[in-house]
Amino acid sequence: MTAQAIDLSGKVALVTGAGRPRGLGAGIARCLAGAGARIVVCDRDEAGVAALAEEIGARGGEALACRADVTCEEDVAALVDAAVAHFGGLDILVNNAGIGDRVGPVEQFAVEDWDAVLAVNLKGAFLGIKHAARAMIARGTGGRIISIGSQASKSGVSLMAAYAASKHGLIGLTRSAAIELGRHGITVNAVCPNHIPNDLGDWQRETLAQARGWSMEDYWSRFRARVPLGRTGSVEDAARACLFLASDLADYITGEALNVSGGEEYH
Numbered sequence: 001m002t003a004q005a006i007d008l009s010g011k012v013a014l015v016t017g018a019g020r021p022r023g024l025g026a027g028i029a030r031c032l033a034g035a036g037a038r039i040v041v042c043d044r045d046e047a048g049v050a051a052l053a054e055e056i057g058a059r060g061g062e063a064l065a066c067r068a069d070v071t072c073e074e075d076v077a078a079l080v081d082a083a084v085a086h087f088g089g090l091d092i093l094v095n096n097a098g099i100g101d102r103v104g105p106v107e108q109f110a111v112e113d114w115d116a117v118l119a120v121n122l123k124g125a126f127l128g129i130k131h132a133a134r135a136m137i138a139r140g141t142g143g144r145i146i147s148i149g150s151q152a153s154k155s156g157v158s159l160m161a162a163y164a165a166s167k168h169g170l171i172g173l174t175r176s177a178a179i180e181l182g183r184h185g186i187t188v189n190a191v192c193p194n195h196i197p198n199d200l201g202d203w204q205r206e207t208l209a210q211a212r213g214w215s216m217e218d219y220w221s222r223f224r225a226r227v228p229l230g231r232t233g234s235v236e237d238a239a240r241a242c243l244f245l246a247s248d249l250a251d252y253i254t255g256e257a258l259n260v261s262g263g264e265e266y267h
Contacts (some may be wrong), residue, residue: 009036012087014079016128018052019043024148024196025096026052027099027235028242033061033264035243040083042068053245062118064085070097070124073131074201080131081113089139092246093122093132095124095125098166103207106161114162124174129177133186141184147174149192149257156266159211165212167192172259178255187254193238194261195223228263233237 013032018025018041025043031040041056043050046067053063065076066084068075075213083090098121102113104143125147138144152168153159178188198248214222239259244250259265 006035006243007247008092008243008246008250009034010091011037011091012040012083013092013094014040014042014083014128014132015094015096016042016068016079018126019045019048021048022235023133024193024235024238025094027239028057028094028096029063030056030096031236031239031243031248032094033059033063035247037246038062038064038066038087040066040079040086040090042066042070042079043097044069051152052190070095070127071119073097073127075126076124077131080135083176084135089141090132090135090143091141092144093128093146094242094246095128095145097124098148099116100150100163100164101207102161103159103211106260109156117162118166118169124167125170126173129173129188133177133181136186137184140263144250145177145186145188146242147188147190147207148189148242150260150266151192151194151259152209153192153257154265155261158179160230174257175255182254185225187193187245187250189250189254190267191238191241191245192257192259192261194227194259194264195232196235226259226264231262233260233262 015025015029018029022048029039029041041052049065053065056063064080068077068079102117149170150167152164153171174188174190180258239262
């Protein structure tokens with residue numbers, strides 16, 4: 001099945017953390033827009049999402065750019081209100097905003113860094129679910145909520161305890177919200193990619209390889225040995241998983257954490 005086989009015409013999607021051109025959020029927004037959804041993109045980087053909205057518009061889509069800090073409840077509430085006011089409702093939320101650039105041994109890890117990671121990756125997703133669910137329930141036509149987890153949602157990662165804790169917590173949040181919101185016709189799922197070579201992925205790869213005393217050749221050799229399909233994941237791989245979960249094809253799927261890892265992660 002190709003992405004073009006899925007039609008999201010008439011749907012409104014909100015994607016957080018979409019300010020980086022090579023980022024997963026931008027890729028997801030492009031993918032959903034390509035299937036016909038009208039898109040609200042947000043980030044703390046106002047220029048980044050403005051450029052993305054302009055790009056989507058130039059390709060024949062409709063997009064609204066908003067600046068928002070997902071750790072601030074007032075910002076998240078205003079963001080959902082903006083989607084409803086501009087497009088008439090909200091059908092799809094993709095909680096993509098996240099940070100993964102705080103690494104270090106757990107016995108030395110700064111409390112301030114721990115708080116920052118949990119605030120964006122877990123509290124931010126909670127606030128998105130809370131306010132998107134309110135709008136979806138009020139509209140009465142159901143909805144799709146998709147949060148971006150990680151391979152670190154399923155397995156521990158050395159030097160990234162805060163990141164792994166936040167992503168493990170995201171799965172508990174997803175499953176609990178799925179139970180609560182199912183009666184409203186709202187599905188709640190997570191997508192869990194492994195390593196993606198983009199802005200954040202490049203930084204994580206280089207930083208962790210250096211911290212572990214590995215060369216880049218060592219890193220890639222170890223990676224290929226772990227992944228049955230023998231390649232890294234791409235933004236498009238994860239974006240297509242979101243597209244599927246946002247579509248009617250996934251109408252009976254909720255509370256799931258879908259691995260998109262080439263077989264590296266199977267829990």
